[in-house]
């Protein structure tokens with residue numbers, strides 16, 4: 001089999017010519033080399049074709065592919081409205097929801113599912129529902145053979161200081177986490193822990209926790225750690241930036257060390273003991289690094305698999321054996337199809353951003369993994385799901401992959417972090433650019449993450465900000481993986497203090513010092529909004545989220561936004577009054593266990609009872 005896995009296809013973008021800051025190619029909206037990124041010979045050929053002035057773009061194919069005029073998210077009872085036409089953007093472009101992050105996001109869900117109404121170019125949707133661009137797809141939609149991806153990401157660091165430096169230091173509101181009500185439902189939940197020391201964790205694990213600077217567990221960790229160590233399945237919901245990753249990694253790593261089993265390789269390839277899937281490549285890489293951090297110094301082998309990178313490199317690393325495999329679903333399934341990975345030895349399956357993973361975009365991949373002939377039966381493995389948002393209909397879908405699970409809800413499921421100040425401006429689409437310019441000037445010196453709806457607009461806005469000498473980069477699904485990683489790296493290190501992103505960066509990314517999130521375009525669903533603004537205000541730090549509300553396009557979200565604001569004790573702007581009807585009623589946010597266990601109140605911790613209305 002060849003290794004021509006590629007997500008790159010014809011790139012569709014055009015931005016106005018811009019000058020990079022100071023005329024220096026390595027500055028402004030540009031990527032830098034020299035961080036050990038392996039350059040891509042084949043792809044570099046394309047880089048400067050049709051340059052948009054950033055000096056880093058690949059050429060455009062002919063036309064732009066399929067517009068996402070699609071339906072909303074099927075099973076979600078009309079939430080979010082899916083695929084609503086937002087009209088043209090300032091750059092005069094067509095909408096391209098379906099092209100938005102081809103696959104990492106599985107955006108056929110909330111964003112509307114592209115039906116391939118495109119005029120050539122990439123055509124519409126990718127072949128299989130929700131398959132991401134992470135897997136093997138040697139042929140483009142038009143049957144053309146695509147160039148192989150040869151990007152080999154930098155080797156993960158072995159430097160201990162760097163390994164442990166990724167953590168965001170907890171902020172002044174960290175202790176307030178303890179006041180948030182926690183509801184645990186399901187049969188016989190074990191007692192929550194009060195401290196890491198009392199959790200019966202192994203020496204390595206406790207040492208790594210301390211090296212990470214964690215002094216005490218967050219509420220989700222207090223509950224999830226003993227539940228997972230007791231061998232139970234879990235659906236865990238807690239606000240953005242509240243430590244869900246460690247909540248599953250610590251007990252998993254502990255179990256692997258406590259009860260070690262030899263690594264197996266069989267006729268179906270490597271047999272990881274843990275598989276963790278998440279919807280985006282960058283989040284997958286982040287979880288991989290977190291797993292390396294918490295297992296540092298131990299015998300455990302951690303591997304990663306995600307698209308946009310050379311297959312052979314990842315395949316070789318997996319073939320050497322891994323206890324924990326962190327992967328995007330498409331690339332994972334391709335490894336499985338190729339007989340390089342199988343699930344006979346699985347002890348834990350984790351779905352991070354579980355509601356997204358079970359959305360119709362990714363569901364086929366998840367079903368394929370869970371139903372694979374080599375997959376260990378439900379009752380002989382532990383299945384864990386985590387997210388800050390967990391709508392009821394998705395909980396229903398999740399149930400069939402879980403065995404007698406416990407449900408932990410920290411605070412209002414689907415609620416925004418109260419550490420994020422939410423500010424709204426009513427602006428027409430024509431005013432947005434000026435408003436953004438004013439904002440970045442107001443927040444000069446701060447790190448600002450700007451969300452836009454389309455990939456094309458991400459480049460356009462990044463180019464405009466670069467023109468006014470703001471150090472800006474962008475991340476979206478049409479960028480090469482190398483560019484995506486470099487953009488994120490430059491933003492994290494402060495080289496570029498503005499990152500313009502599509503929803504590919506909305507979930508899970510844990511970036512230090514993001515002071516301000518700007519919703520240049522509001523998302524279509526309230527869940528997406530909650531995840532986006534959750535890129536700031538993490539682990540007890542304060543953050544600011546500024547959203548441009550355009551009544552022409554965003555009125556459907558008003559009632560839900562007003563609820564989110566009220567729940568977070570924040571002022572609802574006057575221009576929201578009387579607008580729209582909440583699409584969420586009752587417990588639509590998934591604020592409680594859909595199974596209606598009677599022990600709900602008995603298990604309530606300290607703090608207030610979560611608002612049942614949600």
Ligand SMILES: Nc1ncnc2c1ncn2[C@@H]1O[C@H](COP(=O)(O)OP(=O)(O)OP(=O)(O)O)[C@@H](O)[C@H]1O
Nearest residue numbers: 167168214216218240241242243244245508510539
């Ligand atoms: N007990 C703790 N003490 C201090 N810091 C912690 C603790 N647990 C986690 N953190 C840090 O908090 C930050 C956020 O954690 P994490 O990314 O796991 O949040 P999350 O709940 O998964 O957020 P999201 O919903 O956005 O994915 C990370 O930098 C992590 O290292």
